Amino acid sequence: MALALALSPLCGHAATATSWAPIKTHAALLKDQSTSVNGMSAGGSTTTYRINAHGKPAVKAQVSTLDSTKVLHVAVSLNLRNADQLQAFNKSLNTPGSANYHQFLTPAQFKATYAPTDAQVQSVVTHLQQSGFINITVSPNNTLVYADGNAAVVSKAFNATMKSYTENGKLKFGNDSDAMVPQALSGIVGAVTGLQNVSVKHPLSHIGAQISSTAPMGTQSGPTNVLHPPTQFPLIYDAGNTPTAYNTTVGIITWGDLTQTLADLNTMTTVNGLNPVNTKVVKVTLSGERDFSDDPNGDGEWNLDSQTIIGTSGGVKQLVFYTAANGLYGPYDDELTDAGITAAYNQAVVDNIAKVINVSLGEDETASHEAGNQAADDAIFAQAVAQGQTFSVSSGDQGVYTATGGEFETNAGVVLPAPFSLGTYSSSEPATSPNVVAVGGTQVTTNGTTYAGEVTWNDGIADAGDGNNRIWATGGGLSLFEAAPAWQASALGATARQVPDIAFDASSVTGAVIYIGGQKYGVGGTSLASPIFVGTFARAQTYANNSIGFPASNMYRDFPTHPSALHDVTSGNNGVWVAGTTYGYNAAAGWDYTTGFGSLDISAFNLLAYTWGDGTPPSGVVPPPVVTTLTNNVAVTTQGTAGAAQQFTLVVPAGKSTLTLRTSGGTGDVTLYVKRDSAASASSYDYMSAHAGTNTEAVTIRAPVAGTYYVTVAGGNQIFSGVSVLGSMQ
Numbered sequence: 001m002a003l004a005l006a007l008s009p010l011c012g013h014a015a016t017a018t019s020w021a022p023i024k025t026h027a028a029l030l031k032d033q034s035t036s037v038n039g040m041s042a043g044g045s046t047t048t049y050r051i052n053a054h055g056k057p058a059v060k061a062q063v064s065t066l067d068s069t070k071v072l073h074v075a076v077s078l079n080l081r082n083a084d085q086l087q088a089f090n091k092s093l094n095t096p097g098s099a100n101y102h103q104f105l106t107p108a109q110f111k112a113t114y115a116p117t118d119a120q121v122q123s124v125v126t127h128l129q130q131s132g133f134i135n136i137t138v139s140p141n142n143t144l145v146y147a148d149g150n151a152a153v154v155s156k157a158f159n160a161t162m163k164s165y166t167e168n169g170k171l172k173f174g175n176d177s178d179a180m181v182p183q184a185l186s187g188i189v190g191a192v193t194g195l196q197n198v199s200v201k202h203p204l205s206h207i208g209a210q211i212s213s214t215a216p217m218g219t220q221s222g223p224t225n226v227l228h229p230p231t232q233f234p235l236i237y238d239a240g241n242t243p244t245a246y247n248t249t250v251g252i253i254t255w256g257d258l259t260q261t262l263a264d265l266n267t268m269t270t271v272n273g274l275n276p277v278n279t280k281v282v283k284v285t286l287s288g289e290r291d292f293s294d295d296p297n298g299d300g301e302w303n304l305d306s307q308t309i310i311g312t313s314g315g316v317k318q319l320v321f322y323t324a325a326n327g328l329y330g331p332y333d334d335e336l337t338d339a340g341i342t343a344a345y346n347q348a349v350v351d352n353i354a355k356v357i358n359v360s361l362g363e364d365e366t367a368s369h370e371a372g373n374q375a376a377d378d379a380i381f382a383q384a385v386a387q388g389q390t391f392s393v394s395s396g397d398q399g400v401y402t403a404t405g406g407e408f409e410t411n412a413g414v415v416l417p418a419p420f421s422l423g424t425y426s427s428s429e430p431a432t433s434p435n436v437v438a439v440g441g442t443q444v445t446t447n448g449t450t451y452a453g454e455v456t457w458n459d460g461i462a463d464a465g466d467g468n469n470r471i472w473a474t475g476g477g478l479s480l481f482e483a484a485p486a487w488q489a490s491a492l493g494a495t496a497r498q499v500p501d502i503a504f505d506a507s508s509v510t511g512a513v514i515y516i517g518g519q520k521y522g523v524g525g526t527s528l529a530s531p532i533f534v535g536t537f538a539r540a541q542t543y544a545n546n547s548i549g550f551p552a553s554n555m556y557r558d559f560p561t562h563p564s565a566l567h568d569v570t571s572g573n574n575g576v577w578v579a580g581t582t583y584g585y586n587a588a589a590g591w592d593y594t595t596g597f598g599s600l601d602i603s604a605f606n607l608l609a610y611t612w613g614d615g616t617p618p619s620g621v622v623p624p625p626v627v628t629t630l631t632n633n634v635a636v637t638t639q640g641t642a643g644a645a646q647q648f649t650l651v652v653p654a655g656k657s658t659l660t661l662r663t664s665g666g667t668g669d670v671t672l673y674v675k676r677d678s679a680a681s682a683s684s685y686d687y688m689s690a691h692a693g694t695n696t697e698a699v700t701i702r703a704p705v706a707g708t709y710y711v712t713v714a715g716g717n718q719i720f721s722g723v724s725v726l727g728s729m730q
Helices: 002-013 083-093 107-114 118-131 151-158 230-236 259-271 296-313 338-351 365-371 373-386 486-492 526-543 552-561 602-610
Strands: 020-022 029-033 047-051 071-078 134-138 144-150 162-167 170-175 180-182 189-193 206-210 245-255 279-284 316-324 356-359 361-364 390-394 407-411 414-417 437-447 450-456 458-463 469-473 477-483 496-499 502-505 512-516 519-524 627-629 636-640 645-652 658-664 670-676 687-690 697-702 707-715 720-729
Touching: 071 118, 071 151, 071 338, 071 373, 083 107, 083 373, 107 373, 118 134, 118 144, 118 151, 144 151, 144 338, 151 162, 151 170, 189 338, 189 373, 230 296, 230 450, 230 502, 230 512, 230 526, 230 636, 245 296, 245 338, 245 526, 259 279, 259 296, 259 512, 279 338, 296 316, 296 512, 296 519, 296 526, 316 338, 338 356, 338 373, 356 526, 361 365, 361 390, 365 373, 365 477, 373 390, 373 477, 390 526, 437 526, 486 496, 486 552, 502 526, 519 526, 526 602, 636 645, 645 658, 645 720, 658 670, 658 707, 670 697, 687 697, 707 720
Parallel strands: 245 316, 245 356, 279 316, 356 390, 390 437, 437 502, 627 645
Antiparallel strands: 020 180, 029 047, 071 144, 071 189, 134 144, 162 170, 206 519, 407 414, 437 450, 458 469, 477 496, 512 519, 636 720, 645 707, 658 697, 658 720, 670 687, 670 707
């Protein structure tokens, strides 16, 4: 057995060239004969390596053969059948008058028409078994085959040699030759993901310093740039009386353990008086892989996603976390590859319960394309469109320099690029997919919690916290590989996919106040912008009874003639300014490469998006008002739209001499209603305090009777925000 294992790579390469067929997975490490000394070939000549990404950056570490016993978890992506027919079908789904209009498919219907056949799947499984793979499983939609195999088995199955090197104490591995399959599988296998972790997806958030409870948060008068609790985004972007997303299920793509994220989400909802969130965690594994260790760095991302979605949507039917095994930046970062993320995408599509799925992840598009990940992801997103699901994807946080993570060097006080040309731009995958909504970033200015304007998000170049300087700016530009979808070709005259489609707040200056590990932090990045859109679109889906499909074609058709639904962002840039030259793209009137069409006015967008559905009114059980329990002498803050009412209770024991209930601070105008042992309202109350034009209201009860006192804070004809509610007993 030992001899057979040792010779298995040779067996794979012993086949003639004509017996192997190319697929879309190319070498992750490119061999380069040069004068560098990071590797030696068998003949004694010097071999250097470059990463197969935009700009082909050099590998500076010593590269050697990957340990043949190293186990890899792969996902073999199979080509869809009738791909051209599927593209035409997806276009017709949202074309009024088409016979297919809103005839969304079930996963079973999709599988029957477009997925690989059982016979095709079996041919792939047989090849993997014969090559020595174990733990072979097939996704329910027949599009992915998962398997475990060591480096020697991988080499035999895909005619690829595997290399490795150590970077910052972590093992990096990848194939230095293109992956291939036997001719009999040509046309069936599209790509093999999981062969490398040299280029992988990463979170697109910018987590700032911990903030104190006294930091300004969107309550000042006059235009200001301040941080905002997620519950303020509906106010800033004018949700008005738009229903919450109470009848829409939302998904989030994550990895690792979610225990801390769920705890922090509960803290956020409790503090803000929101209903507890109905959550579900779906663990997605690749064959035998089972490790779901916590990734403390990932916690901040998943917390940003979940808290922003709930705050913006006002609450959802269910929040489903699709979590891949292992943590990217934790102790197991050499295990998570893009195969795990692709599998998580696929599980969300297979389940088909989330109408909107958030993806706050991205990587250099060239690296993803060369690895075959882009093709595998595109097939999954195409199925989502056919089923009426929408993936929302962050456009990137490093401006036009996604390829190198936006890293810069500083030399004598002058910022210089390293190791790329300032005029060479790159985009982020999967934002460039034609089957997702790509969301860029802005910096929003507010007057209290009222929208006052936006510019393109570009925080400039700053220390990334890891010894590198990095540009923090919205991603945007053109895809190098994806053709323009029909809706962009028609509206923009585009030939290549252009991003983003829309944008929302992403600045670390005006970003979100997020609970991480029980403490508050200011967080920005397009990882904030995408969840804001998800919460906004989930509201629209509930209002339209979840009948809206993938909205991109509707956006490009209707936005130009419905300016009230948009905040057109016309200033700013997503590049750098060096030696008198401006690099990157500039914002402009109408659609542009920095913010797309701009941000949305939620109320106006909701009315427009309703016309994209089937015309049925909202259904489902409207959630009851949130009732927050007060604690003696502990103030809580509340907010609401014009005419909204927030409810509280305070249990008063016998023997108290006075009970005082009061409101103060914040913005807007509120009225205070109090009733013992039943809900208080404008038509049913025991006590009331109403002073025009102020939030300072108080009710004092002498010798209160023991019982539960219900307190209702009702807004007037304007938004109220940051109002303190306090119950005090003596």
